[in-house]
Structure formats: structure tokens, C-alpha cells
Amino acid sequence: MPRLTSRHGTSPFIWCAAIICALISIVVIFGGIVVFVGYMVIHPRVPILSVADAHLDLLKYDIVGVMQTQLTIVIRAENDNAKANALFDENEFKLSYEGKPIAILKADRFEVDKERSIYNHYLVQSYPIPLSPTMMQAIDFAVKQDVITFELKGGSKTRWRVGPLGSVKFECNLSCELRFRPSDHIYIPSPCTSAHKN
Template structure:
């Protein structure tokens, strides 16, 4: 509580009056903000078409899940494996190059194809075997269709004949040098369209094999080394 004016000195009273006159007038208080109105959007009703689309999508998702589970169960029960391809034997009968760098050759080889599956039969619809030297095609042979029961093997005798195949001079010279050094390297590539049959279904795929074959010089060239891979 302040000191009453009658107990204060005249100078103190005058200073207070001057200070009160120098203070700026109080600003009026701003009015309180108006209450915010919340506008509610009307709720859209779900149409029958949207319900039908949702039901179809849900059913399709369930179908995909069931199909995936069935395929997984069949895969685990069948355990499919690709056939194996290997060269059991080969013979280089002749290699002849005449002018200007025309290649003539004769080679036979024995291929062993095995079906390692115990629950799948294989049908080879088409098969093509090609002979290459330094990535240059030398001969090609088509094989007739054949079938293989589960766990069986089949031996194929393939005769590759090259007749007047034009080679670049550097490739022809490389082939001559390999014959002279008693080391001829060929590449055999094959493509098989395989149909796998099991129980009530089947599926088809292409199988490709590549074999690197090293033979001694003709006329009695035999296999010195080989390496085959399948994909």
C-alpha cells in the first residue's frame, strides 16, 4: 500500500503527476477471436460397384496365394532336376583345308543324356547340335525327337560333317597350327526343347549345353580332355 499524499513531500507528489502524464494511454484490448467453425464434409456412401471390385480383388489375392502354395507343395514333392549332357567319346576323322581357306572335316562323338528325376518323364521335342572352332560355325546336325523315362539314360551317336566352310585366313591358320601340334580344340553347343511330364501336368523349357572338346590330330583323333556345362 502506497504512502498517502498528505504524508508525502510536495516535490514527490509533483514528480508522480508528471510521470503519470508522460505515460502513453493504454491501448484498447483486441476483441476475442471468433470461434472457428468446423465444416464437416458429407460422407460418401460406398457404391455397389466399389464393393464388387473389392470382393473381386480379395478373391484374386486368395487365388494367387492358394496357387503359390500348391506350386510349392508340388515342387517339394517332385523335386525337378534338369537332364545331364556329357560327351562319352569322340573321334576326329579328318581335317582338310584347301585354297582359299575352305574347311572340310569329319568328326563323330557319342553323347550321353540322363534323366536324373525319379518322378518326372522327359520328352525331347527338338534338338540341334552345332560344331564351332574359334566361335566360327563348322557343322550343324538336327536330332530326331525322343523320350526318356525317369531315371533312364540315352546314348546318341552324332556325325558332324563340314563341307567347304569358308574360314578367315587367321582362323584357318590357327586350325592348321593346332593339327600340327596334335591339339585341336572344338566347341559343341546344343539346344534341346524339353517337356517334363509328371502326374497330371507338364511344363516345357529350353536346355542349352556347351562342351569344350580337345582332341588329338586326325585321322585317328581321340578325346584328350573335355568339359561340359548345362544351363
């Protein structure tokens, strides 16, 4: 009894799809190798954010339990990379007192050249802030001790621009306390940085 055989050729559409997928895979692999080699050659360091200086311009509070304050905060954006510029984006920081938000500090996207730093000055002026009894006790104690503390939290999304090699992304975050002397409004310096240098 004769055997029936069936021969079906592969569709040209399947061949085209396979070739396109193979080409995309090669491009992705090659691109990954190029970025990796570029990273190893350039060996970029993570950009650093830090509080460079600050000043307590105004501090007022009354027996009703309302506080007004104004601060100047200088944040330094540092790029230690010798071969790549750094882009700082989505720059946002929250200033608070005893857990109560006072202000949001924002800056537009900016770029820091190789082995350079940029200083951003933020003038923080609060609206009248109602204080709870606990916060009133805290501010009374701070004035008596001549040290008042504010909390600063936030950061930037950074990336290195490495020409045709693409970019490497990181986040720089700050979480620190800013201390001032109410008697003369002077900032008491303390370490406040997103990273430690190597």
C-alpha cells in the same frame, strides 16, 4: 443450422471386382503352396547334358585354304529324377573351329523318363570352309601335333513334368572343346557336361 450429410453406397461393380481379385489372389497363393510342397516332396535334380562320344569322320584341307570336315557327335540327355520326367526343348548347339562357325546342331523336343538317359546322334557335315592365314597356321600346327580342337556351345531348355503340380524350368548349357587325333580320327575324351552330379 442443419448439417447436410451425404450417403453413398458402394457400387455393386466395385464389390464384384474386389471379390474376383480376392479369389484370384487365393488361387495364386494356393497354387504357389502346392508347387512348393510338390517340389520339396519330389526334390527334382537338374537334368544333365554331356558329350558321350564323338568321331572325326573326315578332315580335308588344301593349300588354297579350304577345309571340309564331317563329325559324329553323341550327346547324352540324362534325367536323374526318381519321380518326374524331364522335357528337353529348343535343343541347339553350335560347332566351330578357331571361332569360325561350322554347323548348327538341332534336335526336336523330346522327353526323358525318370532315371533314364537318351543318346542323340548328330552327323555334322560342313560345306567347304575358307580359312584365314591364321586358321591355316592353326590347322597345320594341329596336324603336326596330332590334336585338332573344335568348340561346341549350346544347350536345351528343360523342365520337369510333375503332373498337376505344374513344371519347373531350367537351362542346360554346354561349352566345351572336342579334341581329335587327325592321324586316326579318334576322339580324345574329356569332361564335357552341363552340370556335375551331386
